[in-house]
Amino acid sequence: MPELPEVETVVRRLQEVLPGKQLANLIVHKEKSFEGTVKDCLGGTITDISRKAKLIRIHLNNEMSFLVHLKMTGQLIYVDGETRFGGGHPTADWVESLPSGHTRITFDFGDGSFLFFNDQRIFGWVRLLTATEVQHEFSKYAPDVIDEVISTHYLWQHVLKTNRVIKSVLLDSKIMSGLGNIYVCDALNLAQISPYRRATTLSYSETERLLDASKAVLEKGITLGGATIEHFRHVDGFSGDYQKEVLVYGREGEACFNCGAKIIKEKIAGRGTYFCPACQI
Ligand SMILES: [Zn+2]
Structure with missing residues (x-):
């Protein structure tokens, strides 16, 4: 299972490539991995990537956000031609062609670049939520050990x-x-x-x-x-x-x-x- 430093690393890598990307399509290959209404994100532009505990938040400019939990075997992999960024559970999908048999959700940015959510064991999830729903989910998690409020x-x-x-x-x-x-x-x-x-x-x-x-x-x-x-x-x-x-x-x-x-x-x-x-x- 990825620990917090691995999740933080994924967040930092995605921050380098995702802001400014517009969602042309969201393909849900596995219903169990996604919660939300696909049309609520289409046309939205990614403005930021952040994290609370091991939850990854992908902010859109339309007040919606994706929350991603990698759980045991989740991966987020960004692909743009020869360029690849991401991380999570280490498998051959890090280097092989995508989508693969483990791809549960494909974020299609319409410019030849994609973000793939892969998950072998399907415990991880992607949810499309309002800001209020995100705060509700975040409230279930204590601050990080490295947060200054932990004294x-x-x-x-x-x-x-x-x-x-x-x-x-x-x-x-x-x-x-x-x-x-x-x-x-x-x-x-x-x-x-x-x-x-x-x-x-x-x-x-x-x-x-x-x-x-x-x-x-x-x-x-x-x-x-x-x-x-x-x-x-x-x-x-x-x-x-x-x-x-x-x-x-x-x-x-x-x-x-x-x-x-x-x-x-x-x-x-x-x-x-x-x-x-x-x-x-
Ligand atoms: Zn010793």
Whole structure:
């Protein structure tokens, strides 16, 4: 599943090519992937691309917006002749001819350029919504970890209230958005806090250290264009590089960068969790 840095990277790439494009046609290949009335977007011009949590918003000049959620296997790929931009789940569709058997929606700009929404498993979606409907959808998601409104005091208030393990608090998108499994593992290692710790046992200064580490790994992920964990033929402008700089994720049996002890993998909060049993206490 793409994590927040990958989604942010898709947004930044699409910002370079989509504003100013006018929608000549919208082809819905799979009804389940789309919600809305197609004619409400036809003739509309794209003015901006933005994001809340992992929701991608494509703004039109007619008060409507597309919201896109990539979920597990979604991709957005812009194609204009030889030019390709986009990202999401890494598959052969990154390089092969489009539309493919996984294309669910085609945005046709009438000038030979297209945006393809592909999704192998059909959990992702595209919705055409009014501004009010967008705000309603956005209200379901907490601010990003890297948003300045997420302070130590904010996280501390949540930490005090729950006896869950700290790992599941960090993954809770009702508290903060943006930290998926890769970045949670790395943030806990950077802060030298065990993923097994009960949230209520964290001190204020440990909470501060953990939040600083969380913001740091996520910002690094965004700078590096996210992580492309699954092996796939490299395409310029598609895959991120965070996987080359991970602290613990996927490094079972290798040396911890903090202390040199061997990293182990155990299932915590339902997910494979990599951590150092020596320095993460
Ligand atoms: Zn260590």
